[in-house]
Amino acid sequence: MNEFDWLPAIIAMVVCIIIIMVRVFMGPGAPTRLVAFDTVNTLVVTSLVIVAMMFKHVIFVDVAIVYALLSFTMTLYVAKYIQGDKF
Amino acid sequence: MALNTVSYVFIGIGLFFNFVGAFGLHRFPDVYTRLHAATKCTTFGSIFLILAVIMQSAGIWAQGETSQSIMCIHSVLALVALLVTNATGAHAMARAAHRSGEKPARAVVDDLEKKEND
Numbered sequence: 001m002n003e004f005d006w007l008p009a010i011i012a013m014v015v016c017i018i019i020i021m022v023r024v025f026m027g028p029g030a031p032t033r034l035v036a037f038d039t040v041n042t043l044v045v046t047s048l049v050i051v052a053m054m055f056k057h058v059i060f061v062d063v064a065i066v067y068a069l070l071s072f073t074m075t076l077y078v079a080k081y082i083q084g085d086k087f
Numbered sequence: 088m089a090l091n092t093v094s095y096v097f098i099g100i101g102l103f104f105n106f107v108g109a110f111g112l113h114r115f116p117d118v119y120t121r122l123h124a125a126t127k128c129t130t131f132g133s134i135f136l137i138l139a140v141i142m143q144s145a146g147i148w149a150q151g152e153t154s155q156s157i158m159c160i161h162s163v164l165a166l167v168a169l170l171v172t173n174a175t176g177a178h179a180m181a182r183a184a185h186r187s188g189e190k191p192a193r194a195v196v197d198d199l200e201k202k203e204n205d
Contacts, residue, residue: 001091001143009136012102019109020125031118031184038176039112039125042169043105046133049165052158053140061161065168072172079176079183 006054013047030082034075041071090146097139104132116192118184126177130170137166 020043023036045068052060111124144158185199 001094009098009102013105016102016105016109019106020112023112023121029118029189031180031187031189032121034180034183035118035122035125036112038180039108039129042126042129042133042173045165045169046101046105046136049137049140049162052162053143056158058157058161061158061165064165065161068165068168068172072176075172075176076179079179083183083186 003054003056006050010047010050010054013043013050017043017047034078034082038071038075041067041075045071090142094139094142097135097142101132101134101136101139104128104135108132118189119181119191122177122181122184126173130173133169134166137162137169141166 017040020036020040024033024040027033027036045064048060048064048067052058052064105128108125108128111128112121115121115124141159141162144155144162147155148159190197
């Protein structure tokens with residue numbers, strides 16, 4: 001595959017992320033916004049792996065792994081904050 | 088080449104499921120059904136999109152260019168990290184939404200209401 005064969009996939013992923021960001025900004029209540037933002041994080045990780053394959057740079061995949069683990073930590077702490085626990 | 092055809096099919100399946108998840112996030116009425124749509128569909132779509140990347144980089148690796156081996160193995164690691172963290176994060180978000188007092192839409196009976204540890 002040519003490297004420009006991956007370009008429509010990335011554009012479709014960006015459109016998908018923009019559709020979900022609408023729900024992040026207008027969603028009723030904090031749990032809905034958290035769900036939408038976690039979905040955005042999943043799609044960003046996938047997009048980074050595709051960008052790495054397109055530009056043939058391995059560093060994007062490493063960034064994607066670290067992004068996945070850090071966004072998981074963010075999700076856990078914000079969920080703990082929403083359910084009313086004390087830190 | 089058969090590998091390219093399979094990769095295009097995988098990219099198509101992955102993008103389809105990601106769009107299904109994105110539209111399900113807008114169409115469903117409350118937090119729990121939105122969580123159901125968004126988390127499962129985007130995890131399934133991401134599996135297929137990263138599998139296409141893994142197959143392409145493994146194909147280049149099999150042709151003798153060993154610099155693509157790092158891309159292949161690290162993509163597998165990214166996929167494993169995504170699978171583990173998505174399931175655990177979805178469970179944590181559902182439990183947090185229930186404990187913060189969020190009700191399901193048109194719910195009549197909440198069986199978890201009287202329990203100490205939900």
